[in-house]
Amino acid sequence: MFPGNFEYVRAGNLKEALTLLSGEDCKALAGGHSLIPLLKQRLAQPAKLVDISGLDELKGVTVEAGKARVGALTTHRELAASEALQGAAQVLSEAASKVGDPQVRNRGTLGGNIAHADPASDLPAVLLALDAEVSIVGPNGSRSTKADGFFSGLMDTDLAENEVISHVEFSSLGAGDASAYCKFEHPASGYAICGAAAVIRGSEVRLAFNGVAAVPFLASAVGDSLSGSDLSDAAIDSALSALEHDDPLSDLHASAEYRLHLAKVYGGRALRAARDRRG
Amino acid sequence: MSVFGASIKRREDPALITGKGKYTDDLVRPGMCFAAIVRSPHAHARIMSIDTSEAATAPGVIAVFTGQDLVRGEAGGVVPTCWLLPNLVTPDHPILAKDLVRHVGDGVAVVVAENRYQAHDAAELVEVDYDPLDAVTDVVAALEPGAPQVHAEAEGNLAFDWDLGDKEKTEAAFSQAAHTVSVDLRNSRLIPHAVEPRGALAEWDDAKGELTVWVTSQNPHVHRLLMTLASIGLPEHKIRVIAPEVGGGFGSKIHHYPDEAIAAWCAMNTGRPVKWVATRSETNLTDAHGRDHASHAEMALDAEGRIIGLKVETKAAMGAYLSTFAPSVPTYLYGTLLSGQYDIPAIHVRTLGAFTHTTPVDAYRGAGRPEATFLIERIMDLGAAKMGLDPGDFRRKNFIAPDAFPYATQVALEYDSGNYGPALDRALEMVGYQALRDEQAERRKSGDGKLLGIGLSTFIEACGLAPSQVVGSLGAQAGLWESAKVRVHPTGTITVYSGSSGHGQGHETTFAQIVADRLAVDVDQVEVVQGDTREVQFGMGTYGSRSAAVGGSAISEAVDKVIAKGKKIAAHLLEASPDDIVFEDGAFHVQGVPAKTQAWGDVVLQAYLAHNYPDDLEPGLEETAFYNPANFTYPFGAHIAVVEIDRDTGHVELRQYACCDDVGNVINPMIVEGQVHGGLAQGIGQALWEEAVYDDYGQLLTGTLMDYALPRAHMLPSFDTDRTVTPCPHNPLGVKGVGEAGTIASPAAVTNAVVDALSTFGVEHLDMPLTSEKVWRAMNQSGNGQG
Numbered sequence A: 001m002f003p004g005n006f007e008y009v010r011a012g013n014l015k016e017a018l019t020l021l022s023g024e025d026c027k028a029l030a031g032g033h034s035l036i037p038l039l040k041q042r043l044a045q046p047a048k049l050v051d052i053s054g055l056d057e058l059k060g061v062t063v064e065a066g067k068a069r070v071g072a073l074t075t076h077r078e079l080a081a082s083e084a085l086q087g088a089a090q091v092l093s094e095a096a097s098k099v100g101d102p103q104v105r106n107r108g109t110l111g112g113n114i115a116h117a118d119p120a121s122d123l124p125a126v127l128l129a130l131d132a133e134v135s136i137v138g139p140n141g142s143r144s145t146k147a148d149g150f151f152s153g154l155m156d157t158d159l160a161e162n163e164v165i166s167h168v169e170f171s172s173l174g175a176g177d178a179s180a181y182c183k184f185e186h187p188a189s190g191y192a193i194c195g196a197a198a199v200i201r202g203s204e205v206r207l208a209f210n211g212v213a214a215v216p217f218l219a220s221a222v223g224d225s226l227s228g229s230d231l232s233d234a235a236i237d238s239a240l241s242a243l244e245h246d247d248p249l250s251d252l253h254a255s256a257e258y259r260l261h262l263a264k265v266y267g268g269r270a271l272r273a274a275r276d277r278r279g
Numbered sequence B: 001m002s003v004f005g006a007s008i009k010r011r012e013d014p015a016l017i018t019g020k021g022k023y024t025d026d027l028v029r030p031g032m033c034f035a036a037i038v039r040s041p042h043a044h045a046r047i048m049s050i051d052t053s054e055a056a057t058a059p060g061v062i063a064v065f066t067g068q069d070l071v072r073g074e075a076g077g078v079v080p081t082c083w084l085l086p087n088l089v090t091p092d093h094p095i096l097a098k099d100l101v102r103h104v105g106d107g108v109a110v111v112v113a114e115n116r117y118q119a120h121d122a123a124e125l126v127e128v129d130y131d132p133l134d135a136v137t138d139v140v141a142a143l144e145p146g147a148p149q150v151h152a153e154a155e156g157n158l159a160f161d162w163d164l165g166d167k168e169k170t171e172a173a174f175s176q177a178a179h180t181v182s183v184d185l186r187n188s189r190l191i192p193h194a195v196e197p198r199g200a201l202a203e204w205d206d207a208k209g210e211l212t213v214w215v216t217s218q219n220p221h222v223h224r225l226l227m228t229l230a231s232i233g234l235p236e237h238k239i240r241v242i243a244p245e246v247g248g249g250f251g252s253k254i255h256h257y258p259d260e261a262i263a264a265w266c267a268m269n270t271g272r273p274v275k276w277v278a279t280r281s282e283t284n285l286t287d288a289h290g291r292d293h294a295s296h297a298e299m300a301l302d303a304e305g306r307i308i309g310l311k312v313e314t315k316a317a318m319g320a321y322l323s324t325f326a327p328s329v330p331t332y333l334y335g336t337l338l339s340g341q342y343d344i345p346a347i348h349v350r351t352l353g354a355f356t357h358t359t360p361v362d363a364y365r366g367a368g369r370p371e372a373t374f375l376i377e378r379i380m381d382l383g384a385a386k387m388g389l390d391p392g393d394f395r396r397k398n399f400i401a402p403d404a405f406p407y408a409t410q411v412a413l414e415y416d417s418g419n420y421g422p423a424l425d426r427a428l429e430m431v432g433y434q435a436l437r438d439e440q441a442e443r444r445k446s447g448d449g450k451l452l453g454i455g456l457s458t459f460i461e462a463c464g465l466a467p468s469q470v471v472g473s474l475g476a477q478a479g480l481w482e483s484a485k486v487r488v489h490p491t492g493t494i495t496v497y498s499g500s501s502g503h504g505q506g507h508e509t510t511f512a513q514i515v516a517d518r519l520a521v522d523v524d525q526v527e528v529v530q531g532d533t534r535e536v537q538f539g540m541g542t543y544g545s546r547s548a549a550v551g552g553s554a555i556s557e558a559v560d561k562v563i564a565k566g567k568k569i570a571a572h573l574l575e576a577s578p579d580d581i582v583f584e585d586g587a588f589h590v591q592g593v594p595a596k597t598q599a600w601g602d603v604v605l606q607a608y609l610a611h612n613y614p615d616d617l618e619p620g621l622e623e624t625a626f627y628n629p630a631n632f633t634y635p636f637g638a639h640i641a642v643v644e645i646d647r648d649t650g651h652v653e654l655r656q657y658a659c660c661d662d663v664g665n666v667i668n669p670m671i672v673e674g675q676v677h678g679g680l681a682q683g684i685g686q687a688l689w690e691e692a693v694y695d696d697y698g699q700l701l702t703g704t705l706m707d708y709a710l711p712r713a714h715m716l717p718s719f720d721t722d723r724t725v726t727p728c729p730h731n732p733l734g735v736k737g738v739g740e741a742g743t744i745a746s747p748a749a750v751t752n753a754v755v756d757a758l759s760t761f762g763v764e765h766l767d768m769p770l771t772s773e774k775v776w777r778a779m780n781q782s783g784n785g786q787g
C-alpha cells in the first residue's frame, strides 16, 4: 500500500515542533507505528509530517518525591524495561511489555499511543487506573488534563491539532500498593480485545478497561465497592458481577456480550494479581 | 552415508536469508514503468461509465486502459478454467471487467505510470460510476431460489452438480444400519497469504514480436500455455515465462490470474516494460481463496461399529469466476478421498459448485483433501462416541487391513500400499495417550479451570498429481506427467532441467541429491534449473505434493538414460559389448572383470571429445525423460492434538502436537520436517484462527492482517514429529510427497481435541475457526456439563 504525497520535516526542539505544527494540515510523527499504517491505507493524508522523534526533552522516566513523570516519546520498550516503574507503576511496564511485538515496542511511544487513542490500545486504561495527568503544550503555552477527561471518543481526544503531549504524570505507588495489567489479545492484531488495569493504592482500588468500549473507561462502581474491602475473591467477584457498560464494542472477533464477559474475567484476574502482589 | 536420505542444508538458503534472492519485484528492466489496477469496491454492480480523463493527465501517467481496451483479435482478454466437469457452466472471466463487476477486487481499469506511487495516485483518479446490485456471498444462500445471480448463464448460481460412488448401494447400506451418525459442517474460507505477494513484470520486444513475462508462478509453462490459448493469444514460441525466486504459493500461484495478462497487455500497448505487484490488501482480495464448503454427512454402522456406508452432500463455493483448476478441487480432489484410511463398502458423494460474489476459490495447500479429511475425521469421532469406543480403537477397527493392498475404494482410487496401525500406535505413544486420558478424567473430576482435550486424525492423501490417464478421464484437459533433462558437461558436472517449479520447497537441494546419489558424484557438482520456459522443456510445475514423486522420478528416469548412454560409451572405450557393462560406485566396468574399468569422468569427457566413435554412437551426454506416474501416491499418518481450554473465556491453547507421517522414502529428512512444520502451522491456523469473512454486501471483513488471524510462531507449540516408511511401490524413488500432509491432517486433529474437551457439555461439533467466543458460547449454551 502506498501513502499519498506528503512533506516531511524533522523538528530540532519542542519550540520548533510547535511552530511547524501550527501550519496547515500538519501531523506530528513519533514512532510512526499508528500513523504510518493510516497513511498507507490513505485513511490519513496530511500535507506535512513533523517528525518529533528526536526531541530528547520528551523522553524518559523519572520518579521523584512521590511523583512519576514519563516523557511522551518514551518507547514501549523503555517503559517495559524501566526499573523505576517496577515500583512506581508496575501496571504501566506490564502493559507496555504486552504491546505488539519487539519492533513495535522499540519504535512506538506512550504519547503516540494515547494521542492515537485506538480503543484497543493498552496504555489508556493504565493511565485511567493510575489517575494520571496528561501534560500538553501548544502555541499558547502548556496545560494539563486528567486522563479521565482526555479520551473523548472513538480515536478522539482532548488534544488540538497543533498541540503536543509532553509527558504524563502520576503519584507513584508506595509500599503496600500494587498494580497489574491483564490482557486478552486479538488473535490477528495482538491488540486488546479486553485489557484490564488494576491499581490498589492504600485502601483505594481503581480498575479501568481498554478494548471493551469505544473509549477506555474507569469502572468506578467496581473500584468504589472494592475500596476499603478485604479484596477477597468473593468481594472481587461480587463487585464485578455488577459491571456494566451501555455500549460495548462488537465485531467479528468478540460480540458485545462476550466483551463484557471478558471484562469481568480479566478485571478479576487483574485485581487478584494486584492484590497478590501487595507486600 | 548415502546423499539420498541425508539432511544436507538447503543450498537455496544463504542467498534467500541474506536478502540476495531475486524475486519478481527485485527485477529491473530498462525503461520499466508500473501498473496499478483499479478494483471494484462493490461485490456486484453494473459499470455505468468509466472516466479516465483525470487519471490520464496526472503526473507520470503513461496510459490508462479499461476492459473495453484490452481485447484484440480472436484470442485474448479472458482467463480460462482448465478442468472441465460434465455440464460445467463456464462463464467468461475477462481480465478487466467490461459491464459487470462480480466481487470486491474485480479489476476495472489499469493505470500505467513512471513509478508505482504515481500509478497508485492516478488509480484513485479513475472515476467509475457503478450501479450497485444485490450480492450473495454465502455458498448455501447462493443456491437458494431467488438468490442474486452471479452469471446469467449459470441458473441458480449452479456451476456444476457432480457425484461419485454408488448411490443405491449406499442407500441400501443405510437401510441395514444398526446405528447412524450425521453432521452438518462448514469448512471455512481461507486466504493463502504467501509471504511474497503476487506480481508480474512484462516486456515486449516489438522487433521480434516476443513477450517475456516474469511472474510469481508455480508452473510457468502452464502460464505460458494459457496466455497463448486464452489471455494473450500470441503463439507459444513467442512468449517466454520466467518464475524467478517465488516466495511461497500454497497453490495460490498455480492459477492464471488476470493481473499478469494485464501487465502483458500494458507492455504490448505501451512498448515499455511494465511491472505490477499486488499490495498485501490486493492479495487478500484477489489471490484465489481456499475451501468454503458446507456439507452434510451421514455414516452408517453395523452393530459392532464397523462402517457400512457413508453419504456426503457438499456445497462448494467457486467464487465469482471459475479459477484455473477450481472445479477439480471439491470434486476429484475431494470426493475421491472420502474413504480415508477406512474400509467403507458403500460411499456416495454429491457436490454442488456455486458461484458467489466473492473472490474465486481454487486449490490451496491440500486442495480438496483437507476438506475430505476434516469431514471424515470429524464423523469418525461421532461414530466412536456413538459406539462408546475410544476414537483410536474405533479407527483401528475400521482401518483397511495391511494385507488388503492394493485396495480399491468406492470412490475411484486404488490405494497402492499402506499400513495404518503402526503410525497410529506410534503417535499415541508419542503423546503419552493413556496418561493424557487419565489426566483428563482427573481434571474433570476436580472441576479444573482448564479443560483438557485430545484429538486424533488418521488421514490419507492422494499426492503425486497425477496419473495422466486417470485425471484425463476425470476432466483434466491435460495429463499431469513431469519432465526432466539431465545434461552432463564434459568435465562431469551436471545441470538438471526440471519441469517442476519450486517456490520454497528446496528442489535445488533435493533434486541434486537424487542425481548425486544415482551417479555417485559430489552433490555440489549438480545444478538444478527450473522455472523458465526458454531453458526448460515443457513441465507441469509444483503443487499437489508432486515434485519429488513425479518431478523427482522424471529426473531419475533421465539419469537411467544417461547411465545407459554412458554404458555405450564405456563399451566403446573398453572394447566390450554395452550389455556387459555395469555402472557401480561411479565407474563403468565390464561385468565380472573389475579391472576393465572406465571412470565416470573419462566416459563423460569422451562423450564430448568423441572423435573415434562408431557410426551408431551419438556424441554428447544429455537425456530427457517425460515421466507419467502409474498411480497417485498415498502418504498417510496419524496426528494427535492436545488442547487446554480456559473455562472462563473459551480460549483454546494448543498444548502439544505429535504426528507420525508416512511419506515413503525420504530424500532429505530436514526438508521433510520443515514441510510438516509449515503444513501444521497452516492447518492449525485454519482450526483455531483463520477465516475469510464477508458481510452481506460482499465486503471482505478480514481484508487485512489486523483481522485475518494468521498463526505466528508464539501461538504454536514445539511439534513432535516422527515417521514410518512404507515406500511407494510404483515410482523409482519410492517417495510419496510431503508438502500437504500437515495441512491435511491437522484441522481435524485440533477440532477433534476441542470437541473432546467440550464433550461433557454435550458438544458434538463446532465449525472452524474455534474462536474463544465460539467455544465460550458452546460451554454456556449447550448441555448441562460440569463446571
Ligand SMILES: Cc1cc2nc3c(=O)[nH]c(=O)nc-3n(C[C@H](O)[C@H](O)[C@H](O)COP(=O)(O)OP(=O)(O)OC[C@H]3O[C@@H](n4cnc5c(N)ncnc54)[C@H](O)[C@@H]3O)c2cc1C
Residues within 6 Å of the ligand: A027, A028, A029, A030, A031, A032, A033, A034, A035, A036, A037, A072, A073, A098, A099, A100, A101, A104, A107, A108, A109, A110, A111, A112, A113, A114, A115, A116, A120, A121, A122, A123, A159, A163, A164, A165, A166, A189, A190, A191, A192
Ligand atoms: C503491528 C502493530 C501492533 C501493535 N500492537 C499494539 C498493541 O498490542 N497495543 C497497543 O497499545 N498498541 C499497539 N500498536 C500501536 C503502537 O503502540 C503505536 O506505537 C502507538 O499506538 C503509536 O505510537 P507512535 O509513537 O508509533 O505514534 P505515531 O504513529 O507516530 O503517531 C500516532 C498519532 O499520535 C500523534 N502523536 C504522536 N506523538 C504525539 C505527541 N507527543 N503529542 C501529540 N500527538 C502525538 C500523531 O500525530 C499521530 O496522530 C501496534 C502497532 C503495530 C504497527
